[in-house]
Amino acid sequence: MDFAYDAKTEELRAKLLRFMDEFVYPAEPVAEQQLHDAEDPWARPPVLEELKAEARRQGLWNLFLPDPEHGGGLTNLQYAPLAEITGRSPHLAPEALNCAAPDTGNMEVLTMFGTEQQKKQWLRPLLDGEIRSAFCMTEPEVASSDATNIATSIVRDGDEYVVNGRKWWSSGAMNPNCAIFIVMGKTDPDAERHRQQAMILVPRDTPGVQVKRGMHVFGYTDASHGGHAEIVFDNVRVPADNLIAGEGEGFAIAQARLGPGRIHHCMRLIGIAERALELMCRRAISRVAFGRPIARQGVVQEWIAESRVRIEQARLLVLKTAWLMDTVGNKGAHTEIQAIKIGTPIMAEWVLDKAIQAHGAGGVSQDFPLAELWAAARTLRLADGPDEVHRMSLAKRELKRYL
Amino acid sequence: MDFAYDAKTEELRAKLLRFMDEFVYPAEPVAEQQLHDAEDPWARPPVLEELKAEARRQGLWNLFLPDPEHGGGLTNLQYAPLAEITGRSPHLAPEALNCAAPDTGNMEVLTMFGTEQQKKQWLRPLLDGEIRSAFCMTEPEVASSDATNIATSIVRDGDEYVVNGRKWWSSGAMNPNCAIFIVMGKTDPDAERHRQQAMILVPRDTPGVQVKRGMHVFGYTDASHGGHAEIVFDNVRVPADNLIAGEGEGFAIAQARLGPGRIHHCMRLIGIAERALELMCRRAISRVAFGRPIARQGVVQEWIAESRVRIEQARLLVLKTAWLMDTVGNKGAHTEIQAIKIGTPIMAEWVLDKAIQAHGAGGVSQDFPLAELWAAARTLRLADGPDEVHRMSLAKRELKRYL
Amino acid sequence: MDFAYDAKTEELRAKLLRFMDEFVYPAEPVAEQQLHDAEDPWARPPVLEELKAEARRQGLWNLFLPDPEHGGGLTNLQYAPLAEITGRSPHLAPEALNCAAPDTGNMEVLTMFGTEQQKKQWLRPLLDGEIRSAFCMTEPEVASSDATNIATSIVRDGDEYVVNGRKWWSSGAMNPNCAIFIVMGKTDPDAERHRQQAMILVPRDTPGVQVKRGMHVFGYTDASHGGHAEIVFDNVRVPADNLIAGEGEGFAIAQARLGPGRIHHCMRLIGIAERALELMCRRAISRVAFGRPIARQGVVQEWIAESRVRIEQARLLVLKTAWLMDTVGNKGAHTEIQAIKIGTPIMAEWVLDKAIQAHGAGGVSQDFPLAELWAAARTLRLADGPDEVHRMSLAKRELKRYL
């Protein structure tokens, strides 16, 4: 269990912290104004392209990708502290570094399982930040935490596959730059449980693809993350070469995609929690009620101390998980991956709730980032399966030790 | 402690429940569609006027107002169960009955303290549901839970008063039908603590009134409640007759306005919690995961049972508070008024959170009312002063018994 | 829903409050000293007999029993506030008034189901406070919240019944004055689910009865309540006339016994919580830390306010349950009876935990009653079936409304 930040990590952290101070934080109000002035509610702010250019120039680009040729060549443990830092400005920093979900997972999939042609056509522009992508997995009609429930069909017809189905919560798909979808569906519903599924590349402009609407989370469209689309695939035809890896490989790809994503999400949440705690402290110092700064009131001190205790614990568990994935693989880190999925969002939600309360009515409004970040943390108790499913699964593994 | 629903209450409940079933619930999808199609984001849906006409026809109108001439002539205890029922459709029912905040409080103020002229000009159209109103109290720069912090000035200048200041969270003020503001400010900053303030009527179209923007709560504009405006009063001049009651009376008016509002809010929250529990049960019955309805899973059963236990307790305390206000007055019910302000929102928030979780990702979206209602309940932990202020005050009174 | 304390209740409350002040509270240190000096760890303090005599003299005797001939002739709603008051001195007051569990339940059973002979032999001395009794239901080997699990057998053999089995948590049975057990067992294991059981009177000194040991609750023997015995019944023979009501009646008797007991337990818990809150307030006022009384520290104020809010809510729900039982019977109050079983112990546990914390290390010790009362409250989350069983059952009833 060696979570120390090694020399490479420290160097990148220093560089990234400087980048945040010099470019990202100053860009926050600019982006907000640009979004406010934009006509297209799904447009990304122009300042973001400047941030991307600068990040790339500085070598802060595609750090998430373990592949040293195209990405940072970093281990999970090396990348985790960088993801945390980007979490402090979650609407700009991850995308500025080309390290934003769901592109990260999609690029990993293409790196691992893509054909040369697929890489050339879709991975290359994704790595260059020229296009964005979506991952179409969850379906409105079924409890998607059980992959056997997937109803979307991918049927071979000559040199093509025909895709039919309805997806939602396809994050990023409302972004005008989103050009390609990775769609999960069933190629063989009669195969055994985990060999029924496949993944296929569907360009967004393919006939039959209908992006119906963006889902809201607590009133937010999450436009800064490209929204969460509901999409109908109505007899959508794509070349057979668009299939990734092969029929029946969908479940395996999904599993491979999962682990690092959890680490990224959780580390960003820790960055979010750190920012919330900082805002809470600053507010507590500056706001006077009943004759003294609220920083001197016991209840607020409890919130601050308890936030620190919880953040520290959560971070260590995520780092341990990253280290485990690096050393024994995703499978060996199964319990920990689930543990951080359960524990981190609830920690962040708690800290954000207290930070909101310390801000008074302003805390729930657009004047502070807290309410929106809260909504993101709350939603992560459901995304990738509700906590309850993960707790059930973790418990069963724990119980097995005594059977 | 007799909280029994008497004959009059039962009769009105039966009538109102029928009205909900026959008119309000069916109007919900209509209103949603109308709002979706409207150009003005602050417009109210036309179907609402139909509901208002029908409610008035049925005698379900202004029930909140104890004054039997213009209102329902009901006690707090008689009105409370009706407010609960309207809470089950909080975007339509309260306004349909002309019982929506902040008009209710404003009409009470005008009934109790208004001059004949003020009543004629503003109370009458409010009672008729022709215009709506706002209450401008909270200010962005100060902790407004302490009334001595109010910075807005109301200065006599000949036959006029000149109002200067900045308000926010003026609920209802974004509604195009909102015609009149009751503004809290200081007429004499040097008077003793609770004699510095006054309230004055400011028509929304008075020169110098600038409605700057609507505040968001967790991504929602709360347009269905007329939003929450930030308003600048820049040398706004109104006739001296627009003052309510007199200089120095502002604090007393605010206190008088407070009690019934708390009852209304809390009873509506209980209605909201009941609706959430119903949705949770229906979802639990209909949704299958891992081979059986989630209604048969222990964790969901815990949520349902615990929700029932909490709702029952909260309702009884609100009813007791209503009964106390009727029998010993607002002052005698001080502890209970604070207790329901503390306990009810947190109860509703808890139930809504579990109902959301039972709905999966859909729960946080626009496809169910849960997330928006959650945001409303969460915000009530801050509105009218954060819980912490109320707990501090309640504790001091408790401690006094032993000093 | 009329929970008002009527004239009779108010009169008895006044009398009882006076009795508490004049006799019970002053007897607390006396009893403690007597117990400390006693040789028999299960002995009851002599001062208790003085309290009993005085209570009887004042007409504060057997108030729990609805039967006006032998008891108080009170409704559940009339008795509940009196039970609350006795809860403030739970080791002395209930027994002083001959209103202590499990005698109360046992006397109710004998009143309702006993033969003349049974009444004469056992009910009479119980009503006179001359002997005490135990109720032998729970068994160590099985989950006793499911009555069909009962393994004790009651087998007819000529003019006798032969009892075999092992019971535990038979409260009161360690008390040297305990003379009679009501034992639940099966007379016909093959009958339908709820007709298998019977109850039978077994004098404690019957050959074959072995009181093995007292169960501890968190280190306490609960000697002040007669302890909680583990008892073996080894071929215990009693006359056939000792059977209560008849073979197969055991389950029905148990159900009839249940409702009022819940009310009593819960109201006493509310009295306990009130005492804990009082102790917390007094401590907070008198204890100085870091230069000011802890009563002025925000966290302690939060505890006090929150305690008040929770106690008020719990009391109202118990009173409503009592009122329901009086008006629509135990069956109509089923949901509420379960709700108070779930909600009240957890409320009392919370208040006691905070009161302990406010007392520092002394709070967990024998110098204050808080730790022992906490253990009692905690145990009530398990007694009569764990919370989880009750929540499951309540949820199922709630869900049925939508099936």
Place this chain on the structure above:
Amino acid sequence: MDFAYDAKTEELRAKLLRFMDEFVYPAEPVAEQQLHDAEDPWARPPVLEELKAEARRQGLWNLFLPDPEHGGGLTNLQYAPLAEITGRSPHLAPEALNCAAPDTGNMEVLTMFGTEQQKKQWLRPLLDGEIRSAFCMTEPEVASSDATNIATSIVRDGDEYVVNGRKWWSSGAMNPNCAIFIVMGKTDPDAERHRQQAMILVPRDTPGVQVKRGMHVFGYTDASHGGHAEIVFDNVRVPADNLIAGEGEGFAIAQARLGPGRIHHCMRLIGIAERALELMCRRAISRVAFGRPIARQGVVQEWIAESRVRIEQARLLVLKTAWLMDTVGNKGAHTEIQAIKIGTPIMAEWVLDKAIQAHGAGGVSQDFPLAELWAAARTLRLADGPDEVHRMSLAKRELKRYL
């Protein structure tokens, strides 16, 4: 942040785990029986001496002491995982290894600050496990979390010091083998805040020392840890050479003593939590209710999963704290030392509460170790200062970053 267990740690863990399996766990029922049969309620069970001899033979002796000559020569990080293992049998294992509080802290004090004579007379027999010791710090009359409140006086009189005062919660002092007290008192009440105190060695049999009574924690005497004594020092005279380090050094010694003790306590708590989780799992598998093992019920699975998540997080934070203390010293680990003091007991308390609930009524009784362990965990929320004091202090440090 390298928390990996190095080769030496792994070797000792393996040896200790074997020792637990072969000797400690089998000795648990033996010890229980011996204690049950003993006449002196404070006697330690004879089997413990056998365990001590065996542990010493195996080199599992005084491992806590960093001093390689007399102790294990281990860092905090090396010792921590061993302390965790002893926590799984907290009544026997720590003492069996001569690693039980408060001897550990006292031996550290004597090692660091003792004179040759003091070491020879008291440290030697402590290291040999021949005698035990107590640490007399907390006083009944004052909030002892503030060291300036200490009222005990240590006054020079010729070649002697005269000690006067009253202490309580002097853990270990009820043990008949306890021979020596380290007493904190004031030598100069007028010196600056942290130079008023001194520590002095007082043999238990010195005239004027009166061990008044053992304090209970939730009904337990904690005899297995030598109890918690209240002690009066009435003109107790000891040679001046008994002073440790010098007048005015008491506060500094106390600080030095603190850090490692926190690590030990917290790691043992983690061992306790692990044992509770194991018991919960085993019970859940073996206990059937309503037709299936409770291990298959959702609520119990939630408890198990959540326990695992919380234990993992807590352990990592304690290990990080140990590592920090090893690398940057106690002062640099200040925040973390406080964080584990706050977070670990509350985690253990939570896990134990759920384990108790899973055991039904048996869980609160003497038939399982859970209730007693719960009481220990709960008490650690108060020992060494209540959580609230530590949260306040931690929050102030956090806030300072923004001042």
